Amino acid sequence: MAPTRLERGLRATFLGMVANILLAAAKLVAGIVGHSHALVADAVESLADLFSSVIVWRGLVVAAEPADEDHPYGHGKAEPIAAAVVSTMLLLAAAGITFQAAREILQPHHAPSGYTLVVLILAVAAKESLFRVVLREGIRVESSAVRTDAWHHRSDAITSLAAGIGISVSLLGGKGYEAADDVAAIMAAGIIAWNGGRLLRPALNELMDASPDPAIAERIRHIAATTPGVARVEKCIVRKMGYHFFVDMHVEVDPQMTVQHAHEIAHVVKDLVRGELPTVRDVLVHIEPAGEQSGVRSAALVAHVSKRGASATESSSSPSSSSSS
Template sequence: MTNTEKLEQEVSHGLRSSLVSVAANFCLAAGKCFAGILGHSFALVADGIESLSDVFSSLAVFFGLRFAIKPPDKEHPYGHGKAEPIAAVIVSLTLMVAGVGIALESISLIRTPHQIPQPYTLWVLLGVVVTKLVLSRFVSGVAAEIESTAVKGDAWHHLSDAITSGFAFVGITAALLTKNASADDWAALCASPVILFNAWRQLRTPMAELIDTAPPPEIEQHVREAAAAVAGVIGLDKCFVRKVGFLYYVDLHVVVKGDLSVRTGHKISHEVEDQIRARVDRVANVLVHIEPEEELLLPSRSQM
């Protein structure tokens, strides 16, 4: 199986997990909102609204993955990989909006008298927590397999939903025990900071990709090890690696003997590129700059 075929297979797993998330979130959102309205629980309604936002974020992940896997074209010579972290940013921002909305509505309801939630809403929440934890584990596994920040964000959405449902469960229990309906709203309010924190933490990774932050150092180490194994390479200088979607693009300065012919240096550069792409996963392109050994001993132009 070629690297392209392997990547397409992995992305198809991500697409399927996104569709599972869309279906599950829609069913859970409808169920929670319906049970919350009938059961007089805003914490449950807020939980349902958060799940409804998850539907749109999962759709963003789905279309982001589909767009990111498109091959390079004339207008996008580096491919469409940036669509994947953009989808992840949308997921995080959606989660932030949901967290702020839940907080504002909770504060409003705390100040407004209303009915105590019905006991059966606890069973609804218990089922939601279990379902969301299972979904979070499943989607997180897919995200780790395909190294997708967007799918990872989707997994965090499921976990945040489970946390929100857990707070709602505690709030409704307190409301039933104390006969104080506002306990339910306080629970929804307490869930808000958790949602916002998770959203902010999840936002940092795709933002780092969008501004071409260096990936983990082990990627560069693998690149250097692969290049150093090529005959004719006597040293390595600069090495820059950036992640575009699922793939890595490498700029590498290779040191060779200064008396080599242009043809030989060109041949070595191609061998370096082939070796890196063969030994390092997800490398889409390697730009090799050949430097003669003697040039490294000369002062730089800024020093002359």
């Protein structure tokens, strides 16, 4: 049996958690013993990755919980919340790395040992591979949290690469170049901050019910418009909650159609959309009269209301006029 979207997302997140534990331990020990502040900072970044993976894991589990009395639309918002938290952690990690590296530049310290470079090369290879695997799964299951977790792995790889460049300069330059790894760490922090800001925006957009990919709404609109009995799709609004989409649409039908028939068409539209797009959780279809008849009826209604308003005014003024006579 093929794994579900939740299982795929959790599996990718668990893989990242295991990798972060091993990499953080290796880099922390090598950084302390090998006198590399950049490698220690990189180990801290890996620990932040581990913590973010735990947040994503929990967010995915909560987002998959069914709707209940307190959450009639489900718990899908837990996923973008997790993505927003992880993105914020990226920004905080960048600030922390910058502060630590800037402080180390001003203080004399030993040049890093050569074997720390080997550790970083292995870390970059592992993290880049992990990024590609997790990102592929995040795109496949359409999970903003898993995609954000993947980019967190890429940010860790960038930090490791920058630390490796700094260590290489320190080793090749010799005395006077000890701070090269700290400068490289600051440069990597800038890239991490950029990634954090870039990933925070879509998470916030999803929390604010921003429109998803326009192609999704267009496909839903096409399905509804080609349904027998539908004259026109007047409005189609789509919002994303976790793994699923919720649709609100207004469709026009023959104004002479019975309520029963219009109700049946609305159900057909709903079933067709959910049948062709399994990620759509619910479709709310509002029926409206189509064609010129609706305009005529609206005008007649306005005229009727205006006439009743005028009659009411005349009625209210008639007693005074009769009394004056």
